[in-house]
Amino acid sequence: MTELFSIPTEQAVLCSFMDFAELGDSIEQMDVADFHATRHQIIFNHIKSQHLKGEGHDAIVIWEKIRSNFNESSQIDETYIMELSSAMALPRLLPTHIKTLKDLSSRRKIAELGKQVSVIAGDTTGYTAESAIERVQSLASGLDSTVQAQGTFKIADVAKRVVSNVIDRHQKLHDGIDPDENILKTGFIELDNKLDRIDPTDLIIIGARPSMGKTTFAQNIFLNLSVNQGxxxxxxxxxxxxxxITERLISCLGQIPLKSVRSARFDSDGAGCIYKATEILNKCSIYINDKSQPSLADIRREARKVKQSTLGKLDAIVIDYLQIMTPPEKSGNKVQEIGDISNGLKKIAKDFGCPVFALSQLNRSLENRPNKRPVMSDIRESGAIEQDADIIMFIYRDEVYNKDSKEAGTAEIIIGKARNGSTGTVRLATDLGRATFCDLSPEYYTQLQVVEQSAGGGM
Incomplete structure (x- = not known):
């Protein structure tokens, strides 16, 4: 079996660190765990501590630190320190040596993870199957070397990047190019204007009571993402x-009644609509998983599969719906369980660098209010969801409660929270028989403005 360490390489690195004071950046790249030998960990720990304090770290200084600690001096003597210092250090080879130690350190972590996985797999008392998968995935995510830690930046450097981006966007506008062509959009003009933008790490909650069309609304959003935004x-x-789900997508894209698609009762025109819709779907990069009561582990696993099959491309995850998900731990406390799920979804958005849209049921209590438009507190087990979410939208269709409603055929999208946008209400046209939400005509808004002004003048 290949040894997952190299004592000579560790010695060469420590020698360079003690002999050359200007190697501070290289010292900061290293961690104690990058060294295998215990005595090398002790030596490096003192070197890094001295460096971070802005003080010297040659062999004499390091030995004095070690000598003052009984446990450390029992493992390392003065002779060994002096032998390290007297070796020929070659700073030009330091990057290669550091890369070697980093690689070996990662492999040791993988080997250790294998041992932990074995223990978790055998612990049937402490872990359910789902929580075991969650724990293993959490441990494995720490090994992802592609994830870079957040750094501390000087404001002047950040300002340069921001201004450069603003100028670039301004120039594109001047040239007639849409500067936001790569920003995710819902596809609804007024709604996008309100939200301003959807960021890659956003958690978006879409809440509604049954029959309001939240699944259809979410499907319209991801259809637009795939069909119109690629x-x-x-x-x-x-x-x-x-x-x-696919029947609904065909109904929406082909603008053919969903009932006709499901019953297979349609004429030649309907057949043409279905064929056209299918042709569009064949070109879409949409992946559907219909496992009942999915867990956070299921979502992570499927997201990884999609990224693997698309060479790393995954732009959005949509979940229908939050309350039927399997929590990481079944505590019996629904508020805690939903909190764990919403927190986990936010982490998924960050880890995969794509927004997560999660549908949510609302409390039945709103049915008892005269005004049945949803508010934030109507989200079931809402505390953690309100905190974790970046955007929260509600759907309200007046015709569900008032059969003679003048607003039949429309829906109110109530933005209850928008971390970077505006709250308020946007109206959309609806045709749930064709699984469709769409923008209202400009004439509708003109007429609505006239009505609102008239109502205001009469007060």
Whole structure:
């Protein structure tokens, strides 16, 4: 079996660190765990401590530090320190040596992870199958060398990047180019204007009571992402089968009644609509998983599969819906369980660098209010969701409660929270028979403005 350490390389690195004071940047790249030998860990720990304090760290200084500690001096003597210092240090080879130690350190961590996985797998008392998977995935995510830690930046450097970006966007506008062409959009003009933008790490909650059309609304958003913006979307459908979802997508894209698609009763024009919709879907990068009651581990696993099959491309994850997900730990406390799920979804958005849209049921209590438009507190087990979410939207269709409503055929999208945008209400046209939400005509808004002004003048 290949040894996952190199004592000579560790010695060469320590020798360079003690002999050359100007290697501070290289010292900061290293961690104690990058050294295998215990005595080398002790030596490096003192070197780094001295460096961070802005003080010297040659062999004499390091030996004095070690000598003052009984446990350390029992493992390292003065002779060894002097032998390290007297060796020929070659700073030009230091980057190569550091890379070697980093590689070996990662492999040792992988080997250690294998041992931990074995223990977790055998602990049937402490872990359920789902929580075991969650724990293993959490441990494995720490090995991802592609994830860079957040750094501390001088404001002048950040300002240069921001101004450069602003100027670039301004120039594109001047040239007639859309500067936001790569920014994710819902596809609804007024709603996008309100939200301003959807960032790659956002958690977006779409809440509504049953029959309001939240699944259809979410499907319209991810259809727009894929069809019109060329994005890759993963849809986790815990409530409907992949076939049912696809029927809805065909109905929407082909603008043919969903009832006709499901019953297979349509004429030649309808057949043409279905064919056209299918042709569009064949070109879409949409992935559907219809496992009932998916867990956070399921979502992570499927997201990784999508990224592998698309060479790293995943632009959005949509989950239908939050309350039927399997929590990491079943505590019996629904508020705590939902909190764990919402927190986990936010982490998924950050880890995968793509927004997560999660549908949410609302409390039944709003049915008892005269005004049944949802508010933030109507989200079931809402505390943690309100905190974790970057955007929270509610859907309200007046015709569900008032059969003679003058607003029949429209829906209110109520923005309850928008971390970087504006709250308020946007109206959309609806045709749920064709699984469709769409922008209202300019004439509708003109007429609405007239009505609102008239109502205001009469007061």
């Amino acid at each position: 994005k890759t979307v993963l849809f986790m459908s815990g409530e409907m089968s992949s076939e049912q």
